[in-house]
């Protein structure tokens with residue numbers, strides 16, 4: 001039987017004094033999954049990650065990894081490894097010694113740990129840089145070294161706390177693709193904390209959306225994006241308008257709204273154009289509906305300019321029933 005490499009969080013709770021940072025969350029992540037913990041600042045993502053890593057004590061609940069309860073184990077004994085936001089490389093050690101560091105701590109002899117460090121540096125395409133100091137590397141190169149250093153312990157799970165946030169936008173997108181490729185090649189789970197919706201959508205097999213210490217929704221990216229369960233998820237994941245619909249609320253995709261200058265049938269929502277933002281492939285039209293809801297229509301560029309609107313125009317909105325759905329309260 002294959003060993004269960006999955007992670008399970010059972011009623012996992014973190015309190016700092018009176019603050020409940022993580023509120024009894026339950027979550028299963030199958031082995032070999034790229035999971036993104038997504039949510040706004042302060043929602044409890046980092047606390048969750050740090051508890052899984054063993055860098056933060058658990059207030060209540062359990063962490064089961066590979067069928068084993070690791071809740072009270074030291075970080076090095078869990079089968080996890082963590083890559084930090086600022087990479088936390090030792091400035092006075094060469095790249096190779098940085099990567100080999102945890103093997104040195106375990107008492108592995110020099111020849112063996114250097115051989116292993118060379119293998120990992122090759123994996124992240126950094127073989128040529130083993131003798132340099134971290135300060136002699138670019139941000140992207142430092143990140144690859146930090147990855148190699150985390151992976152040298154052969155973890156079952158790699159934990160990444162905002163790993164791309166220190167990079168410029170161009171490099172962020174390149175490293176994003178590299179992370180995904182590396183995870184696929186290694187076949188282990190990555191749990192990646194981010195507050196960026198784009199990053200989570202691009203990378204994750206599974207997105208776990210957190211809000212106020214709780215999990216609001218989890219699922220594959222397309223499911224979370226196409227069927228946000230709550231108003232919070234619809235607003236946070238983006239691409240949706242949230243409007244009143246009797247006592248309930250409705251999420252309407254911004255890219256599926258048709259605008260016209262004349263009402264085609266009864267019951268159409270009227271709105272006034274407030275702002276027009278040209279974004280290249282699309283034009284974002286900000287509207288205020290007659291009911292007082294703010295609304296955005298993302299109109300393809302060619303469509304917008306074939307029949308342009310101006311600020312102050314009154315327009316009428318339509319969408320297909322499938323492009324709107326009711327939200328849970």
Ligand SMILES: Nc1ncnc2c1ncn2[C@@H]1O[C@H](COP(=O)(O)OP(=O)(O)OP(=O)(O)O)[C@@H](O)[C@H]1O
Nearest residue numbers: 016019021039040041042043044045046047048195
């Ligand atoms: N060491 C601490 N002592 C007291 N409160 C803390 C501590 N660490 C975090 N908190 C609080 O716990 C809550 C969750 O914090 P956490 O860092 O887990 O959130 P986060 O989602 O990772 O936020 P960010 O994206 O800003 O890092 C916040 O209200 C925060 O102020």
